[in-house]
Amino acid sequence: MFSKSKNQERIDPQQREQYEYARARIGQKKKLMRHFIIFLAGSVFLIIINPVLGYGNEFFIKDWFVWAILIWAFLFLIHLFNVFVMNRFMGREWESRQLELLKAKQEKRISELDKQVTKEVITEEVKKKIENDSIPPKRI
Known part of the structure; x- marks a missing residue:
């Protein structure tokens, strides 16, 4: 009011x-x-x-x-x-294109790093499984 x-x-x-x-x-x-x-x-x-x-x-x-x-x-x-x-x-359009290019490069690099980490984790898991399978159980 x-x-x-x-x-x-x-x-x-x-x-x-x-x-x-x-x-x-x-x-x-x-x-x-x-x-x-x-x-x-x-x-x-x-x-x-x-x-x-x-x-x-x-x-x-x-x-x-x-x-x-x-x-x-x-x-x-x-x-x-x-x-x-x-x-x-x-100008503004050039800046936008450059920003998109940089973002694409970063995403590509992140995906490469993710693949590498995944590969290393899988390799470590396989090594542990092989070690666990090859060790005979202890008898009491």
Whole structure:
């Protein structure tokens, strides 16, 4: 009577997994865009520092900002490759396949070990039976 209705919709596990995956992908893309914006701002800053203000001309190589921007651009391209290319090949589906392969290997190994243990137990039982049958009973 006094309580509000607690009609909460439950999300099934598959939808929850898809939601978490989408959320992680959005986070990756957001970090990539942040990296790109910082790269642009940093590049402009380096261009202002070296050619315009002349900072670093005495103790660095001439036009060192070009090398700094090229190295940073290379790192950004690696980040871009990681987000858009590597994730396509090594995404959620790849992880699922790898998990299934590992589980199959483990099950195969467990079955091999089980067979080996069973064989050893049977061998031990046969040895005991042979020993029991070969020992003559003692007379009192």
